[in-house]
Structure formats: C-alpha cells, structure tokens
Amino acid sequence: MFYGTVVWDPWLIVAQIGCIQCLYYLTLGIFLEILVGSRVSRMSLVYFFDYATVTASTVSGWCVIASFLLSSLAG
Template sequence: MFYGAVVWDPWLIVAQIVCLQCLYYITLGFFLAILVGTRVSRLSLVYFFDYVTITTSTVTGWCVIASFLLSSIAG
C-alpha cells in the first residue's frame, strides 16, 4: 500500500490524491458548518471557493479563516 512496497502504480497515486482532497474538503465543510453556519442564514459554496469571504473586517471572515486553518491542521 505504501510507495515503494509495490511496483510503480500511477492509479494508486491518483486515488490517494483524490482521497486526500476529498478528506480536506469534508473537513473544511465540517468546520465551516460549525463556525460559519451558525453566523449566516444560508451556507453556500461561496465560503469554500471565493477569496472575498476570507476577510479580517468581519467576524464571519475570521470564522472562515479559522475554518481553513483548522482543516489544514487536521490534514
């Protein structure tokens, strides 16, 4: 399962990359739901992918920043 234990397997590497990306976005969604979901009326994909929501001028922006930091630490 680990790199080097088996012959070169690019499909395994691609699958591992996809799994890590999925786990990152699931973790980010969890933290956004907890921190930002309690502050806004409707949680949307804007908080995932739009850089405008990452701001230090509002409390919601700080919650978005905290969500990104916590999901990166969890990763």
C-alpha cells in the same frame, strides 16, 4: 525505493491524491458548518471557493479563516 517491492502504480497515486482532497474538503465543510453556519442565514459554496469571504474585517470572515486553518491542521 519508497514503496518496497510494490511496482510503480500511478493510478494508486492518483486515487490517494483524490482521497486526500476529498478528506480536506470534508473537514473544511464540517468546520465551516460549525463556525460559519451559526453566523449566516444560508451556507453556500461561496465560503469554500470565493476569496472575498476570507477577510479580517467581519466576524464571519474570521470564522472562515479559522475553518481553513483548522482543516489544514487536521490534514
């Protein structure tokens, strides 16, 4: 119905989901590098996955929040 005459292909759907996830984390990494990378001495995966870095009490926390919002808008 949604795919026209193409048959149901679950591997294509899984590949598309994987590509969207990769693009999201790529844009998040770019925004984090631009906004947070200038404020911290060393970037790490903590800024990607740790909820404690998403805080409104520090400037770096606001940059992390802005990075997540910008990457979601880019997606």
